[in-house]
Amino acid sequence: MKRFASLSEVQGFVGQTVESTGWVTVTQQTIQRFAEATGDHQWIHVDEARAKAGPFGGTIAHGFLTLSLLPQFLDSAFEIAGSGMGVNCGLNRVRFTAPVPAGSRLRASLVLQACEPVDRQGLQMVWRVTVYREGQERPVCVAESVVRRYP
Numbered sequence: 001m002k003r004f005a006s007l008s009e010v011q012g013f014v015g016q017t018v019e020s021t022g023w024v025t026v027t028q029q030t031i032q033r034f035a036e037a038t039g040d041h042q043w044i045h046v047d048e049a050r051a052k053a054g055p056f057g058g059t060i061a062h063g064f065l066t067l068s069l070l071p072q073f074l075d076s077a078f079e080i081a082g083s084g085m086g087v088n089c090g091l092n093r094v095r096f097t098a099p100v101p102a103g104s105r106l107r108a109s110l111v112l113q114a115c116e117p118v119d120r121q122g123l124q125m126v127w128r129v130t131v132y133r134e135g136q137e138r139p140v141c142v143a144e145s146v147v148r149r150y151p
Contacts, residue, residue: 002078007123007149010080011115019077020109023134024069026061028102034065048102056099063096066106066141070129073108074147083149092126092144098136105134113144122150 002019004010028048035041040062043050051059071088100106114126124146131141 001076004078004080006082007080007121007151010112010123010125010149013112014115015112017109017111021073021077021107023105023107024072025105026065026100026102028059031059031061031065031102034062034068038062038064040064056101059102061100061102061104063141066096066100066131067091067094067143069106069131070108070143070145073129073131074110074127074145077108077110080149082151085150087148087150089124089146089148092146094141094143096141098133098138098140100133100140104140106131106140107134108132118148120150122148124148 031045035046044054044056045051045059045062048059051057109130109132111128111130112125113128116124118124125148127145127147129141129143129145130139131143133140
């Protein structure tokens with residue numbers, strides 16, 4: 001985990017890979033729970049028998065499930081001393097570039113693309129988050145996440 005001494009220190013890391021996260025396992029149970037929470041019950045995600053005969057040889061995670069891991073990846077990748085609150089402002093770009101079969105282990109690499117001061121002594125950061133599946137070179141998701149941190 002990268003530790004920054006202050007919000008102002010973060011600005012010096014624009015253009016750099018700041019951290020790679022630990023692994024997170026996407027289980028079938030996680031996929032089922034996500035389907036319940038979102039109402040997305042497409043068979044490729046939840047019907048293990050049917051999915052086995054499908055194009056991926058088994059169930060795969062929803063793309064938005066993979067995307068929903070971004071806050072977890074960001075929280076585990078760095079901490080900023082003196083920062084008391086973070087706010088998710090949205091996404092600039094998102095691409096799902098490969099499937100995530102149930103049981104996959106994922107990790108993310110974070111590059112700080114932009115950083116600027118905002119109101120209330122905060123800092124807005126744009127992170128390029130590239131999510132990889134264990135054993136695969138090609139990423140499964142690439143997204144630009146816009147977040148703000150405040151003292």
